[in-house]
Structure formats: structure tokens, C-alpha cells
Amino acid sequence: MKLSADLQSALDASANAPSDADLARRAVGMLDLTSLNGDDSDRVVQDLCARAVTPVGPVAAVCVWARFVPTARKALDDTPVKVATVVNFPTGEADASSVAAETRRAIADGANEIDVVLPYKAFIDGARTQPMNVVKACREACSDKALMKVILESGAFPDADLLAWAARDAIAAGADFLKTSTGKTQPAATLPAAAVMLESIYESGKPVGFKASGGIRDAAEAARYLALADHILGDGWATPQTFRFGASSLLDALLAAAGHGEREGEGEREPAPAGGY
């Protein structure tokens, strides 16, 4: 992806961001602890929720399939942890009325946060009205009862300009957060895509948050995303109200880096996929 000189320098500056225990603790509070696997069950979700209040404090939210929202709601009721779920997920191909119905049902079941997939394939193919009508329908269904995070699926975009266009339109359609990825396609979250999305948030002047999700697995990587947000939106901008990590396998690494649990980096990591951004 070709970035402006400003964004490239923000990326260069964040490349070697220090990752320490304080940073790891900060990132735990920004985590949407996620399980979106095909074989999830009530037991898997209960086990996930049992990990949501950690020795260094609660995560921001637990993110599960909509059918498990009641289970998560029950398990988290005595905690400050929010229940997040996904709609129009992962392909982004449902129509606006189905997405609105899915959203209303999830909120009635107890969801506090809705992560909706932008019809990104249609957007990339040139459609502008239909994709944003889906986002607007979800916004209306969320009203002020739930936070709406719009998943752009940044790795599917062929260039930075089109991604910035989608980000701007999603903000105009009422996004509370822009989120990079479903985690179901490759490439998932990348720093160059995050830079474009954070810049769009900055340029909007609106109180829109950012969620990096998909493939983020270690504290050093989390530190780079936070440093990028600091560079583009300013130190102190990123808080659990404005910044999230969506991840299924980051919590243990953060806790280890914060001095709890096994040492970070002992496990094998898969290499990052080549190409795309």
C-alpha cells in the first residue's frame, strides 16, 4: 500500500515501539477477548468469560457469535466487561433489513457492542449506496443502546485511497469505531491499513474509535499499534473508550508481558502472509 509521507513516518516511528509491563497492562484493558470459531459452545464461551477479569484488571469486552450472547451476558453480569457480537459476519453479504433484525435480536439478548461487517466486496466493486445503507440500518438498530464497530476488512482493499474512502463513508454512516478485520481472511490487521484508518478518524474530527483485529498475537505487536495511534491521534487519545484490540490469542501474551503467567514468545508463531496490506 502506498502511504503519504506523513503516514509512512508515523509507521517508521512506531516500528520499534517499546513493549513493557505498563504497556501490556494498558492493552489488557483495551482487549475485546474474542472467540468466533465454528466449534464454539456454551462451555467455550463460559471459559472465555471466566478469563475476562484478569490479575491486571478486566478486558474491555468479550466478543462471541450472536447465539452465545445470552451465555456471555449471564457469565459477565457481575463484571464491567461488555458483551460484543458480530453481525453480517464474516462475508458482509446480508441485506440491510436482515442486518437490522440480527442487530436488534443481539441487543435484546444483552449485547452492548455490535461489530458489523461492511459489505466490503460490493464497496470494492464500486457500489457506494448499498454498503452504507447496511451500515446505516445497523446504526439505527443500535440507536444509543449499543456501540457500533464497522469492520472494513482492510486486507481486501487494493489500495490506501479506497480504504480511506470506505473509512470516511463508514464514519459518515454513524460508525462509533472503525475495525480492521474479521480475522477470517488474509491479510488481516496490518499497520499500514491501521495508519490509513486512524488518519481518516483524525481527519473526520469526530469521536470515532479504532479496533485492530485479526492476527494480533503478541505484546510487541500490540505496542506498535498503540504507538501508531499515539503518533496520529496524539498521546492519551487511545483508551478503552477509543481503542480496542480484537484478538483470540493475545491475552496470555499480554499477561505474561505484564508479569503474570508464562513468558511471552515461548510458543511458535506462524509467519505473516506475504502480499496485500
Ligand SMILES: O=C[C@H](O)COP(=O)(O)O
Ligand atoms: O474480531 C476479532 C478477530 O476475529 C480475532 O482474530 P484472531 O483470532 O486472529 O485473533
